[in-house]
Amino acid sequence: SGPYKIGRVAAGQTVEYERVADYWGRDLAVNRGVYNFDRIRIDFYINRQAAFEALKKGDTHFREEFTSRVWATGYDFPALQDGRVVKREFPGEKTPSMQAVALNQRRPQFRDVRVRRAIANCFDFEWTRRVLFYGAYERSQSNFERSDYKAEGLPSPEELALLEPFRAELPPETFGEAVMQPVSDGSGHDRKLLRAASRLLAEAGWKRAGNFVVNEKGERLRVEMLAEDDGIVRLLSPWAENMKTIGIDASIRQVDSTQYEQRQSNFDFDFNLLAWSIGATPTADGLEILYESRMAKTPGMRNYPGTESKAVDALIEAAGKAQSRIELVTALKALDRVLRARLDWIPTYYLANHRVAYWDMFGFPEQKPDFGFPVEALWWFDKDKAAKIGKG
Incomplete structure (x- = not known):
């Protein structure tokens, strides 16, 4: 009943x-x-x-680039140099953006927020942005980045009214300035942050024994970082090295896409990265998939950290029952404060723009929609342009 129907299919191709x-x-x-x-x-x-080689050869005609190194250094092939391929950035959407790491709290070593904060301290975003991202990407602080739902400053009276019934459950940081991730010195091994991370581990009961920290049973603090492709391995490697510096037995496990999806779906991981968007107007159903307590025990859902919190559940319910935009924004700002104080998810980074390369054979409206980038719907084939580059 839609504008398109499925035509030719070659399985897996x-x-x-x-x-x-x-x-x-x-x-x-x-x-x-x-x-x-x-x-x-x-x-x-x-x-x-x-996929990149296919674009260069003209086998494919449109590509969105997600690897900063390739965007910065790889787009120098003949078709781009002679103008047949266009390299351009388009503004990102004005919708909540989430890219964050989940530490699996179904596993006892990650249930103490001090351990999660210590691991977060080992991520040197400033170094990563300069060296690996070539100056691209911004630091994410929120599960609702780039939206009105991101908490800032102190909670409003309306937010406090939603939070106060759960004060005994919530971290004290919930009721202060919205929690921010630490800023490093950009060296890749910020000694101040790593010392703070070591103190947090000691407070949580992890003591140094040789090259590693151990608990009262003599068990090492192990973190296996799950990765699907080489680009993620490259991103996680410096993070793992910093964890090793403070005594965490950190490793990276790269698996194929099938194994990756299976392990995600069954919550079979220590450390997992997720990029997600919940839409311009989040619904209770969409929020529950990520944060609601029941979903911590439901395979296939995205509650990767295993969050189980009466406060979180109540705030999702408040968002679902909101009768106005103002009530929705208030509920989600309060939820954001709780998630950031609990550090169920460690915010990482986000990209402000779409990085796109395409063969110069298309027309499109210059003004991009604020809440989407539907190339397949809004662009069109331009016969005159195509003829000029031999694609007519």
Whole structure:
């Protein structure tokens, strides 16, 4: 019943979508100027480098780049140099953005927030941004980054009214300035932050024994960082090295995409990175998938840390029952404060723009929508442009 139907399919390689000529909604006002392509082909590649090579050769015509190193240094191939391929950034959406690490609290070593804070201290974002991200990306502080739902400063009276019934459960930091992640000196091994991390581990009962910290049973504090591709391994390696410096037995486990999804779905990990968007107007259902207590025990859900909190559940319920935008914003700011104080998720970074390369054969509205980047719906094939670059 939509504007496209599935056409040719090659399992594991390609799927094509063909425009439905007699689509019932074609002439509706809301659909004017959209769904312009007669055929859309999506190709699948085993890794990012193979997909990049396909763009360079012209086998694919559009690519969004998610690897800063490649964006900074890899776009120097002939088709880009002679203008057949365009490299451009488009503004990001004005919707909540979350990219964060979950430490699996189903495992006892991660239940103490001091351990989670110590691990967070080992992430040197300033060094990572300069060396690995080539100056791209901004530090994320919130699960609702880039939105009105991000908590800032002290809680408002309205937020406090939602938080006060749970004061005994919540960390004291919930009721002060919104918790911020530490800023490093950019050296990659900030001694001040690493010393603070060591103190947090000691307070949590982890004592140094040779090269490692151990608990009262003599067990090492082990952290296995789950990764799906080489780019994530490259990002996590300095983080792991800093953890080793303070005595954590840190390692990285790279697995294929099938294993990765299975381990995520079954909560079979210590440390896992998630990028997620919950939409411009979050619903209770969308929030529950990530944060609600019942979902901590439901395989396939995204409550990766295993959050179980009456306060979190109540704030999700308050958001779901909000009768106005103001009430929704208040409930989500209060939720953000709780999540940041508990450090269920360690915020990492976000990208302000879409980094895109495409063969210069398309037209598109110059003003991008604020709440989406629907290339397949808003762009169109430009015959004149295509003819100029030999793609007509």
